[in-house]
Amino acid sequence: MRPFVVLIFALSLGFCTSEPQKNPTRDPYSLETLIFLEEVLLDVWESSESREGAMSRLRYVCRTRDTDDGYLCYTWGLLEYHRGNFAESYTAFRKALEKNPNDSLYKNMLRISAEKSGNLTDLKAHSRDGEVLAIFTETQKLCKENKIPNAESFLFLAERGVLTKESLRRGVLADCFQNLSEADRSQIQKDIRLSSLSYKERLYADQMKSDPFSRIWDTASYHRGETGKEAVGASAGVVSVSSSLGTEAGVPMQGTTFRPGAPITEAWKKVKLAASSGNESQGREGLRSFLFEIQSAKRKGKLEGQLALALERAAKLLLEQDPQYSKLRFLSKEL
Structure with missing residues (x-):
């Protein structure tokens, strides 16, 4: 299949010929948007001089005319994250999520950049989903540091369907959960359910969607x-x-x-x-x-x-x- 897909994309590029346009449209798959992204990425990796101009253009279109799915803001966030500008990446991922609030990839990058930039408090106050992401990140961080989180954090995540029996049997939260008191574990387990979500299926669905x-x-x-x-x-x-x-x-x-x-x-x-x-x-x-x-x-x-x-x-x-x-x-x- 891979040679066939490569062939298809090569052919599709062959007939997409027009003068370069530097202004993207709301359509993430439009030729103008793709050309804009190509020019920006080439400038980002060409030299430090062209990089700043490219980042400025990308930042501007994110704030003023992003695609309907928030992809330009997401791209800006990834580039800033790669450069170590975590506060900027947090801003970019937040704007991307405003356009596409159900995108699991955007949510995860927002959560990671919030932790890196010290914006978990802001994320928590941003929305109900933001609160869940922030508390999950804080709990995960404490567990990685071999510190016992507050039992209320586990209870909060269990009530909102984030924790499952599978996630507490193995993974970063498992040992941490076992260190809670028996009474706390019993209370939390009342709200934990078996996961009906297949992450493999979600991955396939996301890949096909994109x-x-x-x-x-x-x-x-x-x-x-x-x-x-x-x-x-x-x-x-x-x-x-x-x-x-x-x-x-x-x-x-x-x-x-x-x-x-x-x-x-x-x-x-x-x-x-x-x-x-x-x-x-x-x-x-x-x-x-x-x-x-x-x-x-x-x-x-x-x-x-x-x-x-x-x-x-x-x-x-x-x-x-x-x-x-x-x-x-x-x-x-x-x-």
């Missing part, structure tokens, strides 16, 4: 690292798109929603199956369906159109060059 190709292509198998037998596309390990979001080895996970594959993916499955059997009529039918879905995606919007064109070009290369499609080489002329 992958622009997920708009039109089922990227689940790629992000799950599934291989050949489940793949739909090129030779083993090249294209892997058959699994659905929220599944583990084809079985829906508790708390997730089963979603069928994207129409373009389903159409390409037919081409893949026809290539295996050498069924030319089935191959033609599958390719017609694939091209129909490609054209439908192109009408949805600018980004979808660019992604669809990249898939179309990648499909042509697969039919022309991949050994798995040797029986359907003639179909490449229709692309």
